[in-house]
Amino acid sequence: MTGMDPRMRWARIATLSSLGTISLTSLVLPGIGLFREPCAVWIVLGALGILAFTVAQAVALYAAVTPRFSEQVRKRAAAGFVATAVLSAFLVAPVGAGGWATWAWLGGSLLGSAPIVLRPVAAAVTAVGTVGAAVWIAWWVGASVTAYLVITVSVGLIVIAMCWLQVWLWDLLVQAEAGREALAGLAAAEERLRFARDVHDLLGHRLSVIALKAELAARLAPADAEAAAAEAEEVRSLAASALTEVREAVHGYRAVNLRDQLAAIERTLRSSGVRCEVAQPDSDLPPEVAAQLLPVLREASTNMLRHSKAGWCRIEVSRQEHEVRMTVTNDGAAGTRPDRHSCGLRGLADRLAESGGTLRTRAEGEQFVLEATVAVR
Structure with a gap:
């Protein structure tokens, strides 16, 4: 990101590297099941499901740690990730079911990613749904429910332990940087207000006197032209003096x-x-x-x-x-x-x-x- 503090840039690189391990886990470990699947159709469908899940997950994670993205963009990326995860349950679950818990690895990655890309309530609902899906898929493909649950929960906890703290620290850095910029803006605004107060104090009294003198000159004009002229001359003198003081203040x-x-x-x-x-x-x-x-x-x-x-x-x-x-x-x-x-x-x-x-x-x-x-x- 152009103009980013080098310290922030390195912190972001560290965060993205940490999150990259999640996507790598989602791609490699479920991919092993493709080599254990005898049916070519399921290999193709499983590969598509794994690839779609990994790409959607990477996009959602990247959006979660990129300040320039709006909240609407993050919500769309998270929704796409959850939708792809649901689709993966039907495309990936049967792959290698005889000897490899293929979808359980995706489920663990989904479980660990949910607290990062979703709000707390949505993350909790997703976590419960992921555990329930692991039980249902194990029953559907005739695999061990215990094995599916152990893989899903353990991988999810590992992902959370590895990445959630890093993302939380990154969010604190982003908030601190935003606070620093806000303080800079407030300092500049305070200086402008200080100058405005100086100008107000400088001109307020003079302009009030000028207004009164001008009003008096207008009243005297019909009855005493000489007195009105004297008042008008004083108004001119006051205005010139005020103009000089403003110039001195500005310069x-x-x-x-x-x-x-x-x-x-x-x-x-x-x-x-x-x-x-x-x-x-x-x-x-x-x-x-x-x-x-x-x-x-x-x-x-x-x-x-x-x-x-x-x-x-x-x-x-x-x-x-x-x-x-x-x-x-x-x-x-x-x-x-x-x-x-x-x-x-x-x-x-x-x-x-x-x-x-x-x-x-x-x-x-x-x-x-x-x-x-x-x-x-």
């Missing part, structure tokens, strides 16, 4: 406390499962420098959560005589590339360049490094 030129922002981002990353280490300078930075670094810090942390599989990161802010440097390093960047439509970092680089700063990024193996420098005037 990050408002005074900010970089230490508080670093602590907040550190908490966000840690809550998302990223081990975070922050190194700050001994003294506070000038407000204009902190205002230029803060948008870069927010963009870097958001990209880290949304576009990488980071397990750790280090944020270091160091101050030299005429320059402040911020370095953000994280792992989990192997195989990931920035969206070609993304212009966040590019826009920040252009903005820093206007004031003599720089913004550079580079990949070092699985590590992604972002360096931003701001001149201290």
